[in-house]
Amino acid sequence: MYLGTDTRLQRRVAIKALRPEVAIDKDSRKRFQREAHAVSTMGHPSIVRVYDAGEELIPAASPDVPIPYIVMEYIDGKILRKLMDSGKFEPKVAVHIALGILDALDESHRAGIIHRDIKPGNVMVTQTGLVKVCDFGIAQAIEDPTNDPSAIVGTAQYFSPEQAKGELIDGRSDVYSTAVVLFEMVTGTPLFTGDSSVAVAYQHVTQTAPRSRSRRPELSPELDIAIAKGLEKDRSLRYATAAEFAAALRSISTFTGGGHELPTAVVADIEAVELSTVARPTPATQERPETMDFSEIRNSLTSDEPPQAKSAKWMILMAAGVLVVTSVVAGMMFWVLTLGSSSSIGGIAIEVPAVTNSEYAAAEKTLTDLGLIVKRVTESSDDVPAGSVIRTEPEAGVRVGAGETITVVESTGPDLQSVPDVALTLLDAATARITEAGFVLGTVTTEYSPSVEANVVIRSDPAVGIELGAGEAVNLVISNGKVQVPNVVGGSIQKAKELLEGPTVQYTVTVQTDTTCTGAVVKSQSIRAGDGPQHQAITVVYCAG
Numbered sequence: 001m002y003l004g005t006d007t008r009l010q011r012r013v014a015i016k017a018l019r020p021e022v023a024i025d026k027d028s029r030k031r032f033q034r035e036a037h038a039v040s041t042m043g044h045p046s047i048v049r050v051y052d053a054g055e056e057l058i059p060a061a062s063p064d065v066p067i068p069y070i071v072m073e074y075i076d077g078k079i080l081r082k083l084m085d086s087g088k089f090e091p092k093v094a095v096h097i098a099l100g101i102l103d104a105l106d107e108s109h110r111a112g113i114i115h116r117d118i119k120p121g122n123v124m125v126t127q128t129g130l131v132k133v134c135d136f137g138i139a140q141a142i143e144d145p146t147n148d149p150s151a152i153v154g155t156a157q158y159f160s161p162e163q164a165k166g167e168l169i170d171g172r173s174d175v176y177s178t179a180v181v182l183f184e185m186v187t188g189t190p191l192f193t194g195d196s197s198v199a200v201a202y203q204h205v206t207q208t209a210p211r212s213r214s215r216r217p218e219l220s221p222e223l224d225i226a227i228a229k230g231l232e233k234d235r236s237l238r239y240a241t242a243a244e245f246a247a248a249l250r251s252i253s254t255f256t257g258g259g260h261e262l263p264t265a266v267v268a269d270i271e272a273v274e275l276s277t278v279a280r281p282t283p284a285t286q287e288r289p290e291t292m293d294f295s296e297i298r299n300s301l302t303s304d305e306p307p308q309a310k311s312a313k314w315m316i317l318m319a320a321g322v323l324v325v326t327s328v329v330a331g332m333m334f335w336v337l338t339l340g341s342s343s344s345i346g347g348i349a350i351e352v353p354a355v356t357n358s359e360y361a362a363a364e365k366t367l368t369d370l371g372l373i374v375k376r377v378t379e380s381s382d383d384v385p386a387g388s389v390i391r392t393e394p395e396a397g398v399r400v401g402a403g404e405t406i407t408v409v410e411s412t413g414p415d416l417q418s419v420p421d422v423a424l425t426l427l428d429a430a431t432a433r434i435t436e437a438g439f440v441l442g443t444v445t446t447e448y449s450p451s452v453e454a455n456v457v458i459r460s461d462p463a464v465g466i467e468l469g470a471g472e473a474v475n476l477v478i479s480n481g482k483v484q485v486p487n488v489v490g491g492s493i494q495k496a497k498e499l500l501e502g503p504t505v506q507y508t509v510t511v512q513t514d515t516t517c518t519g520a521v522v523k524s525q526s527i528r529a530g531d532g533p534q535h536q537a538i539t540v541v542y543c544a545g
Contacts (some may be wrong), residue, residue, distance in 0.1 A: 025066050112165045176232075371403060382470065387410065441476070456478060491522055
């Protein structure tokens with residue numbers, strides 16, 4: 001493994017080369033190329049990205065045989081193994097990391113790639129808490145010249161039982177290995193230990209896995225059950241897919257709680273209920289929290305060290321690595337991708353175009369015309385209009401292989417919220433509810449009301465239920481605690497009663513007759529016209545002479 005620099009995009013890259021003794025075999029080189037191409041088609045953020053691959057004749061390493069290499073994303077973080085050496089994790093941190101592994105495996109399994117060597121040494125955590133799974137298929141190509149799916153490839157500490165027995169394996173083997181890693185993260189102890197790898201592998205086959213709560217009682221029964229199901233010896237009893245395991249972890253309401261072991265019968269009942277409710281999430285619902293509390297391991301997540309060679313036998317490639325880096329930089333224009341037509345990795349590398357702020361349909365056409373697969377996801381944005389592209393993943397300028405999936409994030413516009421119902425609440429309480437909903441208080445105007453008390457909200461503008469973007473203003477109309485009393489003098493008694501008893505005044509009207517005057521009109525009213533108090537009785541004098 002070498003550290004390189006992409007001079008065009010000014011970024012660091014990691015360069016992995018096939019060992020010279022393996023590169024001699026033509027079939028191994030072809031398998032290495034096919035594996036590199038397969039990994040390059042996966043665009044999941046938890047999978048280390050492959051930018052390009054090719055071959056280079058390096059006389060110092062192998063005078064006659066080209067050395068295949070893969071140019072990968074450089075991860076500024078720490079290997080999970082080193083973080084785990086410091087002790088057990090907080091359960092929520094461990095689950096977050098496990099979800100990153102499982103989401104990556106779900107992507108790779110759907111692409112037909114079984115990792116076969118999930119272990120803390122093949123997982124990295126960035127300084128922001130992003131999980132990155134490494135060596136998808138590459139370790140298989142390097143270590144397994146037969147490419148036999150039943151070959152024993154992996155690390156005994158994290159073997160699945162079927163791996164240890166040399167049986168044909170599928171994605172459930174990776175699920176088991178992930179459960180072993182999660183068990184070790186939450187308990188701080190390996191699942192099995194022994195004097196040799198053979199002894200450990202034998203335990204994976206024959207020994208019932210201990211429950212995580214037996215080593216850390218404060219773990220919740222839900223988490224304990226989820227891990228135990230991932231560690232089932234019989235793969236038919238295990239989670240069927242990585243996505244199913246992830247769904248079970250996401251459904252857990254609390255990761256700690258309870259200080260004693262549950263009776264076996266109770267555990268069985270809980271487990272049966274849990275298994276009946278597990279559903280496989282679609283990729284669109286497989287969301288992890290954007291932020292995570294990594295305070296307990298934060299100090300260990302700072303590293304600028306480049307990847308290091310694994311052993312002394314790589315020393316011969318150190319000088320040759322300079323040539324590899326040079327050729328990779330030059331290869332930004334001319335990619336060496338073939339050993340002939342039968343060994344092509346997938347053609348010329350494609351640079352992701354800049355489609356930010358363009359309409360989604362146009363962006364999709366641009367990408368598909370380049371031979372890329374588009375995955376559409378939506379996200380709210382206060383800045384990018386609805387229907388336009390917020391960003392792509394990988395971002396513009398990154399070189400990818402033909403057929404790789406590009407995630408295009410389309411804006412749905414501002415994140416809309418409904419105006420809350422604040423009618424008949426005091427102004428201060430209404431203001432608080434508007435603020436809590438993400439809006440700001442606009443204008444406050446007063447209005448006459450026969451029934452709503454002073455300083456109490458009559459209505460909002462926009463009305464309750466209308467959707468607005470965050471930060472938009474909501475205006476309020478409040479009661480001034482008064483009514484506007486009409487002047488009914490000189491009018492008919494029928495009209496006077498209609499106005500005074502009507503919905504805008506709602507007074508109780510008493511009629512008195514006066515026979516000293518004539519005309520059948522109102523002579524006087526006990527409350528004069530203009531602003532008047534609410535809920536009053538008014539006397540109207542009527543000329544009946």
